Amino acid sequence: MIHGEMELAAPLRWGMVGGGRGSQIGYIHRSAALRDANFQLVAGAFDIDPVAGRDFGVRLGVAPERCHDSYHALFEAEARRPDGIQAVSIATPNGTHFEICKAALEAGLHVVCEKPLCFTTAEALELQALAQARGRVLGVTYGYAGHQLIEEARARIAAGELGEIRIVQMQFAHGFHCAPAERESAATRWRVDPKMAGPSYVLGDIGTHPLYLSEVMLPGLEIDELLCSRQSFVPGRAPLEDNAFTIMKYTSGAVGYVWSCAVNAGSMHGQKIRVIGSRASLEWWDEQPNQLRLEVQGEPVRILERGMGYLDAAARAEDRIGGGHPEGLFEAWSNLYRRFALAMDATDRGDAARLASLRYPDVHAGVHGVRWVERCVQSADQGGVWVRWRD
Template sequence: MLNGERVIQRPLRWGLVGGGRTSQVGYKHRTGALRDNTAYTLVCGAFDVDAARGRDFGINIGVDGERCYPDYRTLIGEEARRPDGVEVVTVATPNHTHFEITTACLMAGLHVICEKPLFFKMEECREIERLAGDKGLIVGVAYSYSAFPMLLQMRAMVAKGVLGDIRIVDLCYIHGFNSADDSNASEAQRWRTNPATSGPTFVLGDLSTHTYYMSQMVLPHMKVTRLLCDRQSFIKSRAPLEDNAYVLFHYDNGAVGRLWCSSVCAGSMDSQTIRIVGSQGSLIWRDAHPNELWYEVQGRPVQLMSHGMPYLDELSLGSDRMGALHAEGLGDSWSNVYLRLAQAIDAKRRGDQAALDGLIYPGLKDGAEGVRWIENCVRSADAGSVWVDFH
C-alpha cells in the first residue's frame, strides 16, 4: 500500500507548461504530481498564452512570481541559468504544440511528461525517441486512468492464465458532453474540434487512446495486427473530425476486439469499460466503479472483487492508497502515474536499467503506440472504413 513515503532520494524540481486557469487538465496534473510531496516540487511554470493571466495564476497557486514565465522558451532559458533549475516539465497544452515543446525541453536536458495524444505523426515519435535516447531522458505520457489498482489486478490475473486463452477484448469510452454544437464551447474545448490544433481526430485521439493504452497495459503480450475504423461527425461543423467512432481489430494471437468512443452519447456521463474474455472466464472493469473488478466463470456465481483486499495480487495492492474501506478515484490514479514516472526518471538518472524495466508506466513507446493507433484508424476510415494492416 502506498502511503506517501519517499521512494526516490529527493523530490524532482517540476515545471508546468500550460495547465493554467482555463485548462481542463491543469489541476489534475498538479494534484497528481504533488499528492506525494516526496516525488515532485512545483518550482516554475509557463501557465498560459496570456502571460499576465498566467503569472497571476502561478502566484495564486504558490509559485514564485519570478519563475512564472510568459512562454516555454523563456522558462527553459531562465531555468537553465539557475543552480536549482527545473528538472522535469509537464506539457499540458493543445495537441499541435506537443512536439515543439517536447523537443525544446529534451534539447535542454529536461525530462518530459506530455499530454496525449503525444504527437500528430509517427515520424515525430521516432525523432523524439532518438533524441530522448541520445540525451538519456524519460518521456512519459499522461494516460491518467491507467494506474487504478484494479486494472493492475486485471493485468496480474491475465498474466497468471486465470482467464485461459484471451479471445475477445471489448472496450468503450463514451460520454454525452458534446452532444450539442460548439457555439457555447469553452476555450479549452474549442481547440479540440479544430484540425489545426487537435490534429486528424477528435474523440479517437482525446478518448480512445486512453482506453487503448489501458488494454495494452493489461494485455502486454498481445499486439494488434489489423483494424477497421468507422467514424462520424454528427455535429457537422466538426467535420472532418469525428465525435463518434467504432473500431474493430484483430490480435496476433487470434483474438478479436472492438472499441466504441463517443462524446455525443446524449445523457451519458464519462464512462469507460474494459472487458477481457478468455477461454475460461472474463473480467470487467468500469471507471464509474473503479474500485471493483467483476470476475465471471461459466457456471459459477459472479465474483465481485474489491480494491485493497488481501486476496488481490501484490501488483494491485502495491498501488492502493486508501485501503479497502475507503473509495479511490481518478486523482489516485493520476498520483500513481506521476509517482511511477518519478521513479522512472530517478532510475534513468542513476543508470538503473533493471529498476526501469520493472516499472509499469506510460512511456514514450506507449505514446507512440497511441499515435500509431490514431494514424491507422484515420487511414481505415478515410479509405471507406476498410480493413488495414496495423503498421
C-alpha cells in the same frame, strides 16, 4: 500501501507548460504530482497570456521571476540556474505537444506530456529517438492506467484464469458533446479544430485511453490490422469525428473493438474494458473503479474489491487508503506521477535495474497511441477498409 512518504532523496524540481487558471487537466496534474512530495513545482509558463500566467503561478506559490512568458523562455532561463527544473509537464492543446516535447528533451529535461504526443507516427518516433539519445524519461498521461485494479486484471490474465483470450471490448463513450458545446466552451472548441486537435477528435482524445488499458492488461497482444468507421453527428465538426468504431485483429487470432464517442447522450463517462477468454471474462468501468468484475462460465459473478488481501501484491502495492473507501481518478494519476518520479530518479542515478522494474505509460505507449489514431483515420478516410498495422 502508499503512505505519502517521499521516496526520493530530494523532490524533483518541476515545471509546467500550460495548465493555467481554469484548466481542469492542469489541476489534476498538480494534484497528482505534488501529493507524495516527489515533485516540487518551482517554475512554469502557465498561460499563453503572460500576465495571466504570471498571476496564476504566483497564486500557486511560484516565485514571480520563475513564471515565464513562453516555454522557450522557461527552458532557457531554467537551464541557466543551478537549481533549474529537472522535469516538465505539458498540459497544452494537442497541436503544440510535439514542438514543446522536442524543445524540453533538447533542454535535457524529463517530460510528462498529455496525449497525443503529436500528430504523426514519424513525429512520435522522432521524439522516441530523442528521448533515448538524451537518456530522458518521456511519460504520457493515460491517467486511469494507475488504478490498482488494472494491475489485478493483468495478474489474473497472466495467470491464465481467463483461458485463451478471444475478444477485447473497449469503449470511452460519454455524452457531454452531443450538442455543440464548442460554441460556449473554449476547452471544447480547440478539440474540434483540426489545426489544434490534429487528424481526429474522439479517437485521439478518448479512444486511446482504453486502448492503453488493454496494453497494460494484455502486454503480449499485438495488432495485426484494423478497420475504422468515423462519423461527425454534430454539424460543423467535420472533418473531425465525434463518434468512431474501430475493429482490430490481433496476431494471436483474437479480436478487439473500440467505441470512441462524445455523443453518447446520457452517459457520464463510459470508459470500460472487457477481456473475454475461453473460460472467463473480466470487466472494469472507471465510473465504478473500485470493483473488478470476474465472470467464470457456469459460476456466480464475483466482484473483486480494491484494497482487499485476496488481490495480487502488485494490485495492493499502490493502495492509498484501506479497502471500502473509494479511490478514483486522483489516486490513479498520483500513482502514475509516483512512477514517473521513480523512473526519472532511477534514470538520473543510472539504476537500470530499478528502471526496468517500473511500468508506466512511456514514450513507446505514446508512439503506439499516435500510430493507432493514424491508422484509424487512414482506414476511415478510405471508406472503412482494413489497414495493416505495420505498413
